[in-house]
Amino acid sequence: MTAELTFATTRREDPVPAAERETILANPAFGTIFTDHMLTALWTKGEGWRDGQVRPFGPLQISPAAAVLHYAQEVFEGMKAYRHPDGTVWTFRPERNAARMARSCERLALPVLSEEDFIGAIRALVTVDQAWVPASGSGESSLYLRPFMFASEAFLGVRPANEVTFSIIASPAGAYFPGGMKPVNLWLSTDYARAGAGGTGAAKCGGNYASSLAGQMEGIAQGCDQAVFLDSSTHTYIEELGGMNLFFVTRDGKLRTPALTGSILEGVTRDSILELAPDLGLEPDEARIGIDEWKDGVASGEITEIFACGTAAVVTPVGELRWDGGSAASTAGAEGGEVTRRIRQTLLDIQYGVAEDTRGWLTRL
Numbered sequence: 001m002t003a004e005l006t007f008a009t010t011r012r013e014d015p016v017p018a019a020e021r022e023t024i025l026a027n028p029a030f031g032t033i034f035t036d037h038m039l040t041a042l043w044t045k046g047e048g049w050r051d052g053q054v055r056p057f058g059p060l061q062i063s064p065a066a067a068v069l070h071y072a073q074e075v076f077e078g079m080k081a082y083r084h085p086d087g088t089v090w091t092f093r094p095e096r097n098a099a100r101m102a103r104s105c106e107r108l109a110l111p112v113l114s115e116e117d118f119i120g121a122i123r124a125l126v127t128v129d130q131a132w133v134p135a136s137g138s139g140e141s142s143l144y145l146r147p148f149m150f151a152s153e154a155f156l157g158v159r160p161a162n163e164v165t166f167s168i169i170a171s172p173a174g175a176y177f178p179g180g181m182k183p184v185n186l187w188l189s190t191d192y193a194r195a196g197a198g199g200t201g202a203a204k205c206g207g208n209y210a211s212s213l214a215g216q217m218e219g220i221a222q223g224c225d226q227a228v229f230l231d232s233s234t235h236t237y238i239e240e241l242g243g244m245n246l247f248f249v250t251r252d253g254k255l256r257t258p259a260l261t262g263s264i265l266e267g268v269t270r271d272s273i274l275e276l277a278p279d280l281g282l283e284p285d286e287a288r289i290g291i292d293e294w295k296d297g298v299a300s301g302e303i304t305e306i307f308a309c310g311t312a313a314v315v316t317p318v319g320e321l322r323w324d325g326g327s328a329a330s331t332a333g334a335e336g337g338e339v340t341r342r343i344r345q346t347l348l349d350i351q352y353g354v355a356e357d358t359r360g361w362l363t364r365l
């Protein structure tokens with residue numbers, strides 16, 4: 001596929017003043033503040049992609065009959081732009097996000113955007129908003145990028161939309177969890193599943209996240225931060241957290257993660273950690289992992305560390321697992337185990353240009 005889109009730029013007349021922007025960048029939270037600009041493009045059946053624009057950040061005008069509002073025909077991605085010590089700005093494995101978005105689009109019957117257009121769009125927005133990428137050396141801060149695509153056609157019949165909007169917004173981001181490296185406690189959701197066989201679990205679509213919220217609410221009511229979801233058929237195998245994949249470090253040097261079954265999201269961070277594992281002296285192992293293996297493994301000392309990972313969360317230590325009537329103790333200490341911290345630092349060093357990118361994972365924006 002070749003690039004179909006070019007982007008016309010309209011700059012915001014009243015950008016956030018530099019001093020205010022610097023205050024925001026010095027201490028960004030997650031997902032609350034957005035840059036001066038956004039990107040949009042339109043697709044219509046028979047005509048393809050057109051009308052690429054980088055324009056002032058602001059409300060989208062859509063019909064209340066837009067199909068996305070009724071039938072959730074929508075997909076999204078999560079990526080980051082990192083500033084390196086020499087001031088240049090880079091992103092991490094964007095071709096992976098482009099490919100995953102294409103797979104999500106196929107599953108949700110949305111049009112596919114080529115890798116060239118996807119990366120071209122990221123570059124077009126970050127070029128205009130590059131002052132919003134936090135300075136090198138500012139801890140874990142980056143510019144979080146949220147590409148998304150939705151059915152914007154006003155039509156209430158149930159069929160794939162004939163008009164679709166692609167957009168990217170950007171948000172300066174610090175740690176996803178306010179506690180930073182403080183371990184997150186997890187609730188084992190047994191009443192709810194996030195996704196089922198043949199469903200949309202492997203796609204990055206809003207519906208999966210919506211369906212994880214009731215389990216998350218249940219967990220929060222029990223004093224936890226997130227919920228763990230099991231497979232929907234047998235309620236025995238660990239899947240993911242809803243917005244993050246899970247890893248287990250074992251006493252005999254394995255780095256285990258649930259195998260992709262079609263109902264688990266194929267995380268870019270997950271894949272990168274599996275690739276980095278041998279460099280860190282760990283044996284990667286993708287397998288069906290029963291929830292009893294977690295409970296028993298923690299009790300016997302077979303599991304030494306557990307962490308969650310994702311673009312937003314990077315690598316976050318997992319503490320206690322709680323369920324109705326019991327709990328499995330934390331293996332994480334106050335700031336995660338040694339292996340968890342080493343994996344996290346290895347990844348961050350590559351992303352922030354501190355360690356050599358021997359795998360060609362970085363793309364300059």
Ligand code: COI
Pocket residue numbers: 077078079242243244310311312313
């Ligand atoms: C990401 O990690 O980028 C996601 O999209 C997950 C979400 C929990 C923020």
